[in-house]
Amino acid sequence: MSLKDIKAAISISRSAKFFLCTFLFFFIFQNNAFAATLGQSKSFLVDKNYDLSGRSTVSAFLAYESKDAYFYFEKDYYDNLSAAEKADVTDQIKNLGQEFDKTIYPVTRETFGEEWNPGIDGEDKLFILFSELPSNVGGYFNPNDEYSKDNVTGGRSNESEMIYLNPDFLKSGKVEGFLSHEFQHMIYWNQKTRIEGVVDDVWMNEGRSELSSAILEDSLGKDFQSQTLAVRKKDFLANYYDSIVDWNNKNYDYSSVSIFMQYLKDHFGIGIFKDMNLTKKTGINNLDYVLKSDDKIGLNEVFTNWTIANYINDENFDLRYGYENKNLKTDFNISPGLINDKNNDGIMNVTGELKNWSGNYYKLDLSTRKNDGLYVEIGFNGDDLGKFSVPFVVNYKNGSKEVDFVDLNVDQDGSKSMSFKNGAVDSIVFIPSSQRSEEAAENNQVKSYSFSLDIKLLSIKDMTRPDGTLIRAAGGEKVYLIDQGQKRWITDLATFVSKGYDWKKVVVVDAAEIGLYPDGQDLKMEASPVVISNNSLVKGSGPKIYLIDNNQKRWIKDEQTFVSYGFDWNKIIKISDIDLAKYADGVSLSKSAFADGALIKDSDPKVYLIQSGKKRWITSANAFKKNNFKWSSVIETSKEIVSSYVDGPNID
Numbered sequence: 001m002s003l004k005d006i007k008a009a010i011s012i013s014r015s016a017k018f019f020l021c022t023f024l025f026f027f028i029f030q031n032n033a034f035a036a037t038l039g040q041s042k043s044f045l046v047d048k049n050y051d052l053s054g055r056s057t058v059s060a061f062l063a064y065e066s067k068d069a070y071f072y073f074e075k076d077y078y079d080n081l082s083a084a085e086k087a088d089v090t091d092q093i094k095n096l097g098q099e100f101d102k103t104i105y106p107v108t109r110e111t112f113g114e115e116w117n118p119g120i121d122g123e124d125k126l127f128i129l130f131s132e133l134p135s136n137v138g139g140y141f142n143p144n145d146e147y148s149k150d151n152v153t154g155g156r157s158n159e160s161e162m163i164y165l166n167p168d169f170l171k172s173g174k175v176e177g178f179l180s181h182e183f184q185h186m187i188y189w190n191q192k193t194r195i196e197g198v199v200d201d202v203w204m205n206e207g208r209s210e211l212s213s214a215i216l217e218d219s220l221g222k223d224f225q226s227q228t229l230a231v232r233k234k235d236f237l238a239n240y241y242d243s244i245v246d247w248n249n250k251n252y253d254y255s256s257v258s259i260f261m262q263y264l265k266d267h268f269g270i271g272i273f274k275d276m277n278l279t280k281k282t283g284i285n286n287l288d289y290v291l292k293s294d295d296k297i298g299l300n301e302v303f304t305n306w307t308i309a310n311y312i313n314d315e316n317f318d319l320r321y322g323y324e325n326k327n328l329k330t331d332f333n334i335s336p337g338l339i340n341d342k343n344n345d346g347i348m349n350v351t352g353e354l355k356n357w358s359g360n361y362y363k364l365d366l367s368t369r370k371n372d373g374l375y376v377e378i379g380f381n382g383d384d385l386g387k388f389s390v391p392f393v394v395n396y397k398n399g400s401k402e403v404d405f406v407d408l409n410v411d412q413d414g415s416k417s418m419s420f421k422n423g424a425v426d427s428i429v430f431i432p433s434s435q436r437s438e439e440a441a442e443n444n445q446v447k448s449y450s451f452s453l454d455i456k457l458l459s460i461k462d463m464t465r466p467d468g469t470l471i472r473a474a475g476g477e478k479v480y481l482i483d484q485g486q487k488r489w490i491t492d493l494a495t496f497v498s499k500g501y502d503w504k505k506v507v508v509v510d511a512a513e514i515g516l517y518p519d520g521q522d523l524k525m526e527a528s529p530v531v532i533s534n535n536s537l538v539k540g541s542g543p544k545i546y547l548i549d550n551n552q553k554r555w556i557k558d559e560q561t562f563v564s565y566g567f568d569w570n571k572i573i574k575i576s577d578i579d580l581a582k583y584a585d586g587v588s589l590s591k592s593a594f595a596d597g598a599l600i601k602d603s604d605p606k607v608y609l610i611q612s613g614k615k616r617w618i619t620s621a622n623a624f625k626k627n628n629f630k631w632s633s634v635i636e637t638s639k640e641i642v643s644s645y646v647d648g649p650n651i652d
Contacts, residue, residue: 038062041075044129045158050140052132060129063090066097068105068124074131077167092170093130096179099220100128104176107219108183108212111270113277115183116190119161120146126186127160128179130167138178139165141185143193161186176220177213177228184212191277200276201283202247207257208273211265214258224327232258233332240310240334243358245284246446259328263306266324268295284357284437300435304389307359307431308403310334311393317401336361336429339455346457350430353448354388359433364455366425367397373460373516374420376428378453382412386449387436390414393429412451419460419513460516470501473511486520494577495525498541525576532579535646537572540580545572549646552586561591565613565646587643594637599629602639614648623651 041061048054060072071093078086109115118124133139145162149155163182169175188208192200214229224230232255236242239252244260247253264272268291275290288299305320311334315322323329339348339362350362366374382388390406408414434449465471469482470490479496480487490496532538536548537556545562546553556562562569594600598610599618607624608615618624624631 038065042072044072044131044162045156046129046131046164047140047142050133050137052134058129058131060131063130064093064097065125067101069097069100069126069128071097072127072129073167074129077130077132089167089170096170096175099176100179103219104180104183104216107216108180108187111215111273112184112187112208112212113191113274115161115186116146116194117161120148121160123160126183127158127162129162129164130170131164133164133166133168135168137166138169138174139163139182141182141189143189146189146194173222173226174228177217180216181209181213184209188277192282196277196280198280198282200286201245203245203253203257204276204283204287206247206254207244207261208276210254210258211261211273214262215265215270218327227327229258229262229327231255233328237332237334241354241358241360243355243446245357246355259310260306262325262328263309263323264302267302267305267320288437300387300389300437303357303359303435304391304433307389307433308391308393311336311361311429311431312401312403318403321403334361336363338362339364339430341457348455348457350453350455351451353450354386354432354434355446355448356386356434356436357446359431362430362432362453364428364430366427366457369457370423373422374425375458375460375513376418376420377456377458378406378416378418378430379455380406380408380412380414380432380451380453382408382432382451383449384411385436386412386434386451388412388432388449388451389435390430390432390453392431394418395426395429396424397426398424416510417513418510419516421516465507470506471509471514472506473514474508476511476514479506480514480517481523482517483520485517487514487517488520489522491522491524492578494540494581495523498525498577499523500541525578532573532575537567538575538580539572540575540577542577546580546583547589547646548583549586551583553580553583554586554646555588557588557590561589564591565589587640589646590644592645593641594635599634600637600642601634602637602642604639604642607634608642608645609651610645611648613646615642615645616648616651618651620652627651 039061041059043057043059046055046058048056051058059075061075061078062070063073064071073089073093078089081089115126141163142158144152144156145158145160147157147159149157149159151157163179163186165175165178165182169178185205188200188205192198210228210232214227214232217227217229231251235251235255236259239255242252242256244256264287272290272294275294276286279286279289281289284299291302292298309321309323310332312318312321313323313329313333315324323332337360339350341348348364352360354360378392380388380390388408390408392404392406394402394404396402404416404418406414406416430453432451432453436447436449465482467483470479471482471487472479479490479501481490481501482488490499490501532548534548534550537545538548538553539545545556547556547565547567548554556565556567592610592613594610596611596613599607600610600615601607607618607629609618609629610616618627618629
């Protein structure tokens with residue numbers, strides 16, 4: 001990376017500020033020193049904004065050296081401990097160091113990639129410093145430490161691969177997760193910023209670190225209730241409408257990205273997190289690119305499936321709509337807000353705003369509604385500048401459910417109608433989400449898009465369609481005629497055409513409505529009772545008249561042609577379109593090109609006499625001579641013209 005690139009990266013890191021891990025547990029950055037002797041002290045730079053006492057430097061001693069890290073402990077903090085507390089700290093750091101080598105270091109690298117090693121200091125080991133931080137700060141990683149002092153304002157770099165931790169959490173059982181969290185930040189800085197030259201969105205970086213903590217704590221066999229994920233699970237259920245990209249460094253921000261990353265891991269494997277390292281894309285665009293490259297499914301569909309999974313959470317119903325993580329399989333279902341029928345008239349409206357890359361949940365309770373069948377009309381109107389997805393879940397009283405969608409046009413508007421038999425439905429849950437992939441967050445400001453959801457409930461008896469209505473189920477092919485409250489299937493195209501029906505008047509309805517009408521007698525054309533032979537004149541329901549010739553139907557193009565062939569209008573036979581369709585199309589008939597008495601041939605040696613608009617084959621030279629025909633009178637023409645004539649009786 002050039003000096004210009006390095007300075008640009010440093011500038012970006014300042015505008016994005018530090019990577020913070022919270023419970024609230026924040027995470028910051030700074031420091032370097034190499035010591036080979038236990039107990040040896042070294043001065044480290046720290047960030048005064050996150051130091052408990054607002055200091056810029058602290059003195060720390062080497063408390064433990066593991067295979068992969070040096071563990072330093074703040075001297076002033078240590079000196080104020082009792083002898084027993086000092087012994088505890090020594091044991092705890094030793095245990096942490098051993099756990100770091102055994103699990104934290106290899107597991108985090110296996111999932112997310114490798115840190116810069118050897119890094120800016122040429123040292124294989126990481127530096128981990130325990131110094132006093134505010135009670136809500138678990139630790140931090142400062143990218144400035146990865147640069148030379150000469151390239152950082154005020155020389156505030158420890159020029160080492162460093163992680164800072166709060167000593168107050170040594171006994172909490174959470175320090176391992178915090179260490180893994182910050183180690184992921186270090187890895188991602190190396191993979192994304194140093195190698196690819198970009199700084200990813202804060203939400204993505206924090207989401208990866210949240211996942212890192214969860215994987216690590218699970219690998220250590222920690223009881224779930226003591227894990228950070230348990231807190232994230234609880235916070236998410238209380239703030240499920242939070243945008244994953246809207247980063248305000250609050251508990252609910254961490255919870256939303258934490259749960260989303262769990263869903264990605266469960267459904268696409270941990271390999272996608274290393275794949276994110278390998279592109280110059282960032283944030284939403286990076287994740288969308290990786291998903292499409294690896295699994296041929298884009299982020300919009302994945303995000304929609306995630307919002308549905310957070311309500312249904314049942315892989316037995318559909319693998320897309322649940323979690324594999326054993327700690328999220330149970331006691332993890334969003335409780336939607338209720339849609340209120342204020343006037344008790346079945347007409348309801350929900351209006352609201354959705355921040356980009358967030359979803360919300362609205363429940364229409366139908367459990368106590370009694371009628372002879374229910375017709376539901378849904379209308380959605382979204383901000384034209386947004387991009388919405390509007391799935392909904394129908395919950396039936398028998399315990400079954402189905403997922404459907406309101407299809408939206410380019411203006412983000414759409415409608416849907418459904419019909420249900422009497423008392424079948426318990427509730428319908430609507431799950432609109434905003435997913436404009438062209439924008440995520442700009443200067444940490446996420447846009448919101450307004451929407452309106454309109455719902456109308458009617459009894460089926462009030463929705464009976466008038467006789468003569470043509471209906472078809474969405475996605476179905478069968479067309480029905482409503483006749484005296486019954487549906488009559490129009491069995492084929494010929495019947496449809498013969499009855500004079502218009503395709504433009506076919507009403508597309510929900511499949512449930514089709515089932516509400518009892519079956520009437522099918523509509524189909526009866527087979528023609530007449531016998532059709534060669535040279536018969538026939539017509540179907542349309543205006544065209546055909547000549548049956550050698551089991552083909554030949555269209556007689558116009559009245560002049562009809563007359564020129566000497567056909568009789570009274571001999572036209574009307575048959576069904578079904579019977580007409582049995583005949584293959586032959587060459588159309590047009591007015592005779594030659595007068596009666598003409599002798600014609602094409603490239604074939606056969607010679608024909610034109611008589612009464614038909615061609616008569618002269619079967620032999622003797623027949624030609626016997627009828628006093630002259631070879632000089634034979635006209636050679638095209639095969640197309642010769643074949644256009646109907647065959648008359650041969651001349652022997």
